[in-house]
Amino acid sequence: MLVTLVLAGAIAGTGPATAHPAVECAGLDQLKIPASVMSLPTTGGRVTSTSVKTSVLSGVTITYCQVDASISPVDPAAPEIKMRLALPHGWNRQAMMFGGGGYNGTIPDLTANVPFGPADQPVPLARRYAMFAGDSGHQQNPAVPPSLDGSFGANDEALHNFAAGDALKKTRDASLFLIRHAYRAKPAEVYFAGGSTGGREALVVAQRWPEAFDGVISAYPAWNNLSEALYLGYLTQILAQPGAFPGVEKQKLLYDSVINACDGLDGVRDNVISNERGCHFDPRTLRCPGGADTGPGCLSDAQVTAVTAMSTSFEWPYRIASGETGYPGFPFLSGADMRTPFLGFGTTPPADPMPVTSGYGMQYWNQWVKHFLTRDPGHSAFAVDPRDPGKWRERISYLSTIQDRNNVDLRPFARAGGKLILLHGAADELVSHRSTSDYYQRVQQKLGAHSTGTFLRYYLVPGANHANVGAPAFAAGWDSLSALESWVRKGQAPVRPIVTDASRDRTLPLCEFPYWPKYRAGDPGTASSFACTR
Incomplete structure (x- = not known):
């Protein structure tokens, strides 16, 4: 099938029209x-x-x-x-x-x-x-x-x-x-x-x-x-700890609590936190009495530790060739929408093998360990500690020269x-x-x-x-x-x-x-x- 492609003329927002010879698709x-x-x-x-x-x-x-x-x-x-x-x-x-x-x-x-x-x-x-x-x-x-x-x-x-x-x-x-x-x-x-x-x-x-x-x-x-891959690996291992993963109800609790605490910092309550850097929500205010998990209305000590880790920076105690030293953390305590948990926490904790219902970032780390770092599809993502990678440190440093642009x-x-x-x-x-x-x-x-x-x-x-x-x-x-x-x-x-x-x-x-x-x-x-x- 032959079709002629001819520049017919300019449209709004484009440059001047110029006629071109017909071409055949x-x-x-x-x-x-x-x-x-x-x-x-x-x-x-x-x-x-x-x-x-x-x-x-x-x-x-x-x-x-x-x-x-x-x-x-x-x-x-x-x-x-x-x-x-x-x-x-x-x-x-x-x-x-x-x-x-x-x-x-x-x-x-x-x-x-x-x-x-x-x-x-x-x-x-x-x-x-x-x-x-x-x-x-x-x-x-x-x-x-x-x-x-x-x-x-x-x-x-x-x-x-x-x-x-x-x-x-x-x-x-x-x-x-x-x-x-x-x-x-x-x-x-x-x-x-x-x-x-x-x-x-x-x-x-x-x-x-x-x-x-x-x-x-x-x-x-x-x-x-x-750098983000290392951070995601750090979070993966924290969220996989017994009792550390906040389920969907607790994610909503966290989101609603942050909105209630920080929404008005920009002068109006509209469910949007514009003054994000002025928001200083302390997840310990949601701590369950005694620190044990007593239901969807509070966070256990392990869950407080997990959500705090997700919203604060992570620095690794070794040098990598790209020169990066850490990752600054996500704004989960600053108005991130917990109604979309797939990208953030996911709906189930990370595990080995990695479930598709875990957070996107945890699945990303799992693939990175298997195929970028170790090049062993059977290698567990939990067998590499971003804080102390041991024999994988040199490979991590090399990959940083390719991945950290x-x-x-x-x-x-x-x-x-x-x-x-x-x-x-x-x-x-x-x-x-x-x-x-x-x-x-x-x-x-x-x-x-x-x-x-x-x-x-x-x-x-x-x-x-x-x-x-x-x-x-x-x-x-x-x-x-x-x-x-x-x-x-x-x-x-x-x-x-x-x-x-x-x-x-x-x-x-x-x-x-x-x-x-x-x-x-x-x-x-x-x-x-x-x-x-x-």
């Missing part, structure tokens, strides 16, 4: 991708299939050519990189790459929105972006819960493709080759957007290939991946004209916003506050959790893509942005860190009633 099928177009070693690639798709996205009917391709590894034992492009009719001369999540292993949905994207604005493909993404160099085992298959870590090339981000550049280079072949023109700008692992990948491309992307959206980024010298990215938007929810229960704040402050310390502000904005969203999963206190939505477009193309940095709670029809000012929205007067559901306060 089916004519891309089986096209070879030379290894020479990729800056990192591969043995080339090939388009494996093409098809014409029509979808209604953001209320707009979009017809596009879907191109599936694969990139072959250097190591014959390594898996291929699977990738996909969506090449729309009426291309706007822009391109965007999506990042993944967890251990990846699947290709992100190219018809989706950017992280924390608003429901009332078009998704990138509906704006006629040429979209592309990859699976980061391995394929998810369907027998394992989605994004929790770490078995690829047994292969060095696959490990580097995922953890060091090599697959990102290979996929980007191959995709731009196909875009140029399809449209007979290269994109005017190329963007990257991702959250969680995808947010980490967004920082990776800015750090490692500063000229590869013009604008980057990094949401709730797991940038210090090795902590280069804060973003001057090459800034000099190339790159712009970066950082977003994180203050109630994130899987990747700590404190960690993102730490990274941002390190950038400021390295470059200076003024220089940082010329290319980087960091916003902390009160009440927002990890990827708006479940029923967050604040289901964040902001048109970061339009803001990034204006910054990249016109040099207009975001000014007084507003974030919407999609589930409750209310708005808040999106305050640049370390500011937070304080209620002044008026309708508490309207952003104008708040002022960003330090």
Whole structure:
């Protein structure tokens, strides 16, 4: 089937229209991708299939050519990189790459929105972006819960493709080759957007290939991946202790107690804790009489110890090569939504073998120990102590050089004209916003506050959790893509942005860190009633 892809004209928010020669979608099928177009070693690639798709996205009917391709590894034992492009009719001369999540292993949905994207604005493909993404160099085992298959870590090339981000550049280079072949023109700008692992990948491309992307959206980024893995292992072993795991009823008790104690610190009671750093809830106030577990209305001594550990920093007493020394803990005592326990505590305690009902982070640690650290699928996650790893310490140190992407010298990215938007929810229960704040402050310390502000904005969203999963206190939505477009193309940095709670029809000012929205007067559901306060 032959379909003509012609740039029909500009749409709102895009650059000027330019006519392009017609291309045939089916004519891309089986096209070879030379290894020479990729800056990192591969043995080339090939388009494996093409098809014409029509979808209604953001209320707009979009017809596009879907191109599936694969990139072959250097190591014959390594898996291929699977990738996909969506090449729309009426291309706007822009391109965007999506990042993944967890251990990846699947290709992100190219018809989706950017992280924390608003429901009332078009998704990138509906704006006629040429979209592309990859699976980061391995394929998810369907027998394992989605994004929790770490078995690829047994292969060095696959490990580097995922953890060091090599697959990102290979996929980007191959995709731009196909875009140029399809449209007979290269994109005017190329963007990257991702959250969680995808947010980490967004920082990776800015750090490692500063000229590869013009604008980057990094949401709730797991940038210090090795460091968080050690922290998750520490929590796994604490929560597995007899009587330490707080069940779902106790998780709700904790959540409600934190809201009752800290909700009004921002000037209004609206079930959103905006002044998160001012919240100092002591879980010992929920202690059961005598310290024994007497039911859902209190916490035992073991449970108080567990929830305190989850919300405080963990530091390991040995050096690792990345230079990281600890992980800052989750804000469970600062308004994290315990109505979504899957990502945080889970519904059952961690055990060996690891149940799928345990917390996501505990399952992540289990996969990491088996496939990244020991490379022994039969190795127990409880046989490695992050505080004293013994013979595994050297391997941990080596992995930190691959997984902790902590280069804060973003001057090459800034000099190339790159712009970066950082977003994180203050109630994130899987990747700590404190960690993102730490990274941002390190950038400021390295470059200076003024220089940082010329290319980087960091916003902390009160009440927002990890990827708006479940029923967050604040289901964040902001048109970061339009803001990034204006910054990249016109040099207009975001000014007084507003974030919407999609589930409750209310708005808040999106305050640049370390500011937070304080209620002044008026309708508490309207952003104008708040002022960003330090």
